[in-house]
Amino acid sequence: MAKRLPRHFxxxxxxTLAVLGGKWKTVxxxxxxxxxxxxxxxxxxLPALSDKMLTERLADLxxxxxxxxxxxxxxxxxxxLTARGRSLEKLLHELYGWGMDHAATFNVQVEEPLKALGLLxxxxxxxx
Amino acid sequence: MAKRLPRHFxxxxxxTLAVLGGKWKTVxxxxxxxxxxxxxxxxxxLPALSDKMLTERLADLxxxxxxxxxxxxxxxxxxxLTARGRSLEKLLHELYGWGMDHAATFNVQVEEPLKALGLLxxxxxxxx
Numbered sequence: 234m235a236k237r238l239p240r241h242f243x244x245x246x247x248x249t250l251a252v253l254g255g256k257w258k259t260v261x262x263x264x265x266x267x268x269x270x271x272x273x274x275x276x277x278x279l280p281a282l283s284d285k286m287l288t289e290r291l292a293d294l295x296x297x298x299x300x301x302x303x304x305x306x307x308x309x310x311x312x313x314l315t316a317r318g319r320s321l322e323k324l325l326h327e328l329y330g331w332g333m334d335h336a337a338t339f340n341v342q343v344e345e346p347l348k349a350l351g352l353l354x355x356x357x358x359x360x361x
Numbered sequence: 362m363a364k365r366l367p368r369h370f371x372x373x374x375x376x377t378l379a380v381l382g383g384k385w386k387t388v389x390x391x392x393x394x395x396x397x398x399x400x401x402x403x404x405x406x407l408p409a410l411s412d413k414m415l416t417e418r419l420a421d422l423x424x425x426x427x428x429x430x431x432x433x434x435x436x437x438x439x440x441x442l443t444a445r446g447r448s449l450e451k452l453l454h455e456l457y458g459w460g461m462d463h464a465a466t467f468n469v470q471v472e473e474p475l476k477a478l479g480l481l482x483x484x485x486x487x488x489x
Contacts, residue, residue, distance in 0.1 A: 323455055
């Protein structure tokens with residue numbers, strides 16, 4: 234997964250999508266924008282991911298400089314956005330908010346895993 | 362490519378990403394948010410895509426209800442965002458703008474294909 238970023242892109246949007254690095258990393262970033270999360274919390278938020286996949290994606294995000302990791306033993310590991318990761322906040326907020334606002338018009342049901350964990354996204358609440 | 366959307370998502374962000382449908386469709390939407398484009402213009406904006414790939418992705422976007430197509434013969438086909446597609450404008454603007462604003466900090470060079478076609482994104486200009 235941890236491909237090196239190309240040095241050149243034909244469009245700014247392509248570059249942004251390459252930094253986000255795919256669905257699961259984008260979803261992880263959306264959760265971390267609310268507050269730092271322990272590994273076990275992310276585990277619960279992403280039941281579709283195996284331990285190996287989650288660990289790999291977190292390592293990628295650390296390598297890209299979007300996420301920082303504190304603590305070394307498994308139970309104590311905490312992940313948080315870096316300053317670079319926080320620069321994506323507005324975009325991440327749009328990704329989450331658009332999904333919330335438009336799911337019904339696609340006849341689609343979306344869960345709110347942040348809510349279930351007591352991590353209600355304040356900005357999204359305000360916006361609605 | 363044209364997979365049916367699942368009826369249920371674990372997170373609003375996952376749903377939004379599924380609607381955007383991957384890198385190339387997102388890039389196409391970013392161009393169309395500036396103004397309707399003829400097929401030949403999109404062709405020039407996306408040199409990395411084959412005719413077949415571009416045609417498939419446009420058909421997917423029409424099927425998802427994000428894009429509408431006018432005209433039937435190849436030279437006259439014009440694509441534009443629908444009302445549903447326009448609901449993504451703010452998000453698409455963020456995707457493009459973040460890439461423009463942060464490429465240098467990743468030591469990455471990004472082109473501005475819209476500019477080359479005289480399609481300078483006004484909102485992005487204002488923001489910078």
